[in-house]
Amino acid sequence: MVKLGITRLLQSKALRGLRVGAILNPTSVDAKLRHLADLLHEAKGVQLQALFGPEHGVRGDVQYLEAVGASVDARTGVPEHSLYGKDFASLAPRDEHLRDLDALVFDVQDVGSRYYTYLATMGLAMQAAAKRKLRFVVLDRPNPIGGVAVEGGVIHPGFESFVGLWPIAVRHGLTAGEYARLLNEPAAKHGFGIGCDLQVIEMEGWRRDLLHGDARLPWVMPSPNMPTPDTALVYPGMCLLEGTNLSEGRGTTRPFELWGAPWLEGAGLAEALASEKLPGVLFRPSAFTPAWDKHTGARCHGVQLHVTDPRAFQPLRTGVACLVHARAQDPAQFRWRTEKYEFVERVPAIDLLTGSGEFRAGVDADRSVAELCAAWDAERAGFEARRAPFLLY
Secondary structure (H helix, E strand, O other): OOOHHHHHHHHOOOOOOOEEEEEEEOOOOOOOOOOOHHHHHOOOOEHHHHEOOOOOOOOOOOOOOOOOEEEOOOOOOOOOEEOOOHHHHOOOOHHHHHOOEEEEEEEEOOOOOOOOOOHHHHHHHHHHHHHHOOOEEOOOOOOOOOOOOOOOOOOOOOOOOOOOOOOOOOOOOOOHHHHHHHHHHOHHOOOOOOOEEEEOOEEEOOOOOOHHHOOOOOOHHHHOOOOOOHHHHHHHHHHHHHHHHOOOOOOOOEOOOEEEEEEHHHHHHHHHHHHHOOOEEEEEEEEEOOOOOOOOOEEEEEEEEEEOOOOOOHHHHHHHHHHHHHHHHHOOOEEOOOOEEEEEEEOOHHHHHHOOHHHHHHHHHHHHHHHHHHHHHHHHHHHHEEEHHHHHH
């Protein structure tokens, strides 16, 4: 069984005598499902002074893209500060909330995709800790989709946003602790130069080839639309649909596995996707009615992804195929998202997700799935080499 960073921290004296702020959410639990806020509040010699809630909040009661408010945690009485408000400045801890702290502790379950925002929150908090000369402690957790496979390109200059602040591959294959090490080291050592006083509390018993089920740990939803480990597995590809007018299945019980639109025809779409011979996945025609988000109350037609071999499955390539074939079925009704996305108004959401305008231009030029994915090969290989010195497991 994997021993988490939270468990190893509580068995140590790493925070004794320190005034601590904790960045956490509902996933910040040990193997017995005890929450970090409660454990730090009860820990001898530790002064828990503040809780910081990323997107969705400390206890996970805030929905997708909704601002998180300041409050007081009902169980501990400790002040809660938001790290997800109405503008980009709200994403980092405010100076006045750090003034009386000695250390920040980060313990949030990531899902292995660069555009899942929690590790961006971590990086911004590391920058704030460096400015205030605070210790920054990362309690490491498994990457639920494994630490071997890397997919996709990186963020190009001018396309930085909350879904990509640094040139990280879409499927990065890192744990939070490894990600923090990459962000922290100077450029001369191939890092991104944040330079805070970083301490990673490593796991015991985790290997890079393990998926979530192999670790024998409970799954706590990291966010309202990440209900199962299956969701995390398909997310690196299916999140691309957020940059379009296609429903990515929000408002259903299987987001990112179910997807479609009112104008699509599911059987033809499933046949077209099957012709791509994508590894480790089957496609079933399906229909659904979203209870909220895109196409609320409208009957959508599309497919459901059924992953048959998680290790062979290539989520990003699969997501690209879904987008390409949906557009091909009805190009007149397909649209790129133009509304404000993650605090950015002037750059299309798909460019923020993929890291540049090249993918969108390629799709509009009717390039094949193979051509679109091959365009990321050099960037992926470069990132794999860059991340290598920072791997812990």
